[in-house]
Amino acid sequence: MAAKKKExxxxxxxxxxxxxxxxxxxxxxxxxxHDGLHATMTQNYGPEARGGSCSSQVIIxxxxxxxxxxxxxxxxxxxxQEGYTKNLSAxxxxxxxxxxxxLVKTGGHDPSWxxxxxxxxxxxxxMGNKMMANIVMLGFLSAVFPAAxxxxxxxxxxxxxxxxxxxxxxxxxERGRERGQGLLESGRAGQGRRRS
Amino acid sequence: MAAKKKExxxxxxxxxxxxxxxxxxxxxxxxxxHDGLHATMTQNYGPEARGGSCSSQVIIxxxxxxxxxxxxxxxxxxxxQEGYTKNLSAxxxxxxxxxxxxLVKTGGHDPSWxxxxxxxxxxxxxMGNKMMANIVMLGFLSAVFPAAxxxxxxxxxxxxxxxxxxxxxxxxxERGRERGQGLLESGRAGQGRRRS
Numbered sequence: 078m079a080a081k082k083k084e085x086x087x088x089x090x091x092x093x094x095x096x097x098x099x100x101x102x103x104x105x106x107x108x109x110x111h112d113g114l115h116a117t118m119t120q121n122y123g124p125e126a127r128g129g130s131c132s133s134q135v136i137i138x139x140x141x142x143x144x145x146x147x148x149x150x151x152x153x154x155x156x157x158q159e160g161y162t163k164n165l166s167a168x169x170x171x172x173x174x175x176x177x178x179x180l181v182k183t184g185g186h187d188p189s190w191x192x193x194x195x196x197x198x199x200x201x202x203x204m205g206n207k208m209m210a211n212i213v214m215l216g217f218l219s220a221v222f223p224a225a226x227x228x229x230x231x232x233x234x235x236x237x238x239x240x241x242x243x244x245x246x247x248x249x250x251e252r253g254r255e256r257g258q259g260l261l262e263s264g265r266a267g268q269g270r271r272r273s
Numbered sequence: 274m275a276a277k278k279k280e281x282x283x284x285x286x287x288x289x290x291x292x293x294x295x296x297x298x299x300x301x302x303x304x305x306x307h308d309g310l311h312a313t314m315t316q317n318y319g320p321e322a323r324g325g326s327c328s329s330q331v332i333i334x335x336x337x338x339x340x341x342x343x344x345x346x347x348x349x350x351x352x353x354q355e356g357y358t359k360n361l362s363a364x365x366x367x368x369x370x371x372x373x374x375x376l377v378k379t380g381g382h383d384p385s386w387x388x389x390x391x392x393x394x395x396x397x398x399x400m401g402n403k404m405m406a407n408i409v410m411l412g413f414l415s416a417v418f419p420a421a422x423x424x425x426x427x428x429x430x431x432x433x434x435x436x437x438x439x440x441x442x443x444x445x446x447e448r449g450r451e452r453g454q455g456l457l458e459s460g461r462a463g464q465g466r467r468r469s
Contacts, residue, residue, distance in 0.1 A: 115318065121312075122301045122305035122311065144342075146341060
């Protein structure tokens with residue numbers, strides 16, 4: 078099971094139109110093209126997706142990945158309430174939970190988790206386009222959970238967004254990244270609280 | 274194995290920048306949001322992706338999909354020479370092979386396959402943007418291998434592309450679709466030729 082241990086397993090969840098698949102794709106590209114790792118990205122679509130819920134699963138590994146489904150995640154990113162509720166049980170002990178403060182109300186959490194929240198949507202709106210919330214989140218992740226190297230995540234993001242939007246997205250990434258660095262430096266990362 | 278038989282397994286292969294992941298995502302969305310089916314889309318990134326090769330695997334089913342990897346495909350779409358060479362052995366007996374005439378030189382094929390070729394890149398270039406080759410291909414597939422209903426594929430495509438580009442992409446889809454319908458009507462779909 079040595080290979081298994083080297084895997085980093087990520088679930089990104091939100092709703093249609095937020096760029097959840099794009100975010101997963103950027104993470105996979107960053108790990109592969111820039112960091113020389115293996116990665117898979119899987120999206121499940123089901124009739125429940127009618128409600129707009131969607132999720133992207135990314136596995137990053139130093140070796141080939143035999144099974145692309147994430148059963149236990151090291152990182153769970155929640156950009157919708159439904160995504161949070163549905164996927165919380167998939168976060169492994171000791172995992173990292175990140176959510177968009179503007180979109181998710183959280184309950185009690187496993188005390189072994191590290192928790193981070195970020196008003197990604199509000200930051201993106203302030204910058205003029207809430208569709209960039211996923212990029213703000215990506216910048217934040219590059220600080221608090223760099224599944225790929227931060228520079229690789231930034232490069233892969235720039236390659237994935239429409240050319241005209243590069244400057245704005247670079248700024249959105251930076252805003253999120255600064256927020257994450259600030260949280261880490263201030264020691265304000267949360268610990269899970271027991272479910273009440 | 275009844276559920277297995279109901280699965281439609283697709284591999285779309287090409288190189289970075291062609292929108293291969295987007296094409297897989299559109300197919301998954303079409304099947305789910307519009308046709309009420311289940312779907313998964315998996316992308317594998319590996320160090321070999323440095324060369325630019327990439328592929329997207331889509332499974333569409335009336336039931337939940339237990340294993341998202343495609344081992345034997347019902348449809349293989351090739352938008353690069355390397356994608357063709359690497360994935361040909363994954364096409365099931367009786368499967369459908371589609372390639373972009375501008376990008377792929379084919380060899381001998383299993384005689385049980387149905388084969389279709391389309392100058393997707395040339396058509397897209399003629400329309401002013403070769404980046405739309407994947408949408409031309411999607412329109413073509415809506416005629417020759419409608420893994421989701423053609424109308425669903427069209428709707429999912431329109432929802433996935435940048436709003437400003439909808440008209441051009443609608444036209445690209447239509448060009449590909451007409452080409453596919455023309456081939457079907459003229460009976461010019463190929464049969465596999467024995468490998469020489």
